[in-house]
Amino acid sequence: MKSNSVESNIGESWNGVIVKHIEQRIIYMLEGIRGYMMVQMKKKHRKFQRNRRLIFPLALTILVEEDVNARKCHARASTNNMIEVRNGISSYAVVLCSCSCGASELSGIPWCHAQLSIGLMRLTVNYFVHECYLVSTARKVNACEMPCMGGPQT
Ligand SMILES: [Zn+2]
Structure with a gap:
């Protein structure tokens, strides 16, 4: 990893997401985390598609x-x-x-x-x-998709 600073923002962000669902049953907790990830991935995908810069x-x-x-x-x-x-x-x-x-x-x-x-x-x-x-790298990284899932009634 190329960085001149060491931060634990990723861990702190995950803790914030998990804490919201910690008192739920495991299946609902996992579903909440999956839903959060789906929304975040869409936001990042849109953000980097719009970014016309070459370098951050x-x-x-x-x-x-x-x-x-x-x-x-x-x-x-x-x-x-x-x-x-x-x-x-x-x-x-x-x-x-x-x-x-x-x-x-x-x-x-x-x-x-x-x-x-x-x-x-x-x-x-x-x-x-x-x-x-490079913004082009961020576009590639965030191009992956998280599929939508049907609930237990489907
Ligand atoms: Zn030097």
């Missing part, structure tokens, strides 16, 4: 901030597509999106050193953003 705003914000930081760094090209990036007294060896500081690989977003390297190679930074930040 969080990743875009980081790209812009790191572009500003990249302007404070100095780069020197070496052989084998390696770039040496200096920021004050710090120095990093960079090959496209792989940097010795590890920030780009950890987050999946080209950090300032990687952006400098990608820019020197005359490539587009957007192509190096991990697919988990």
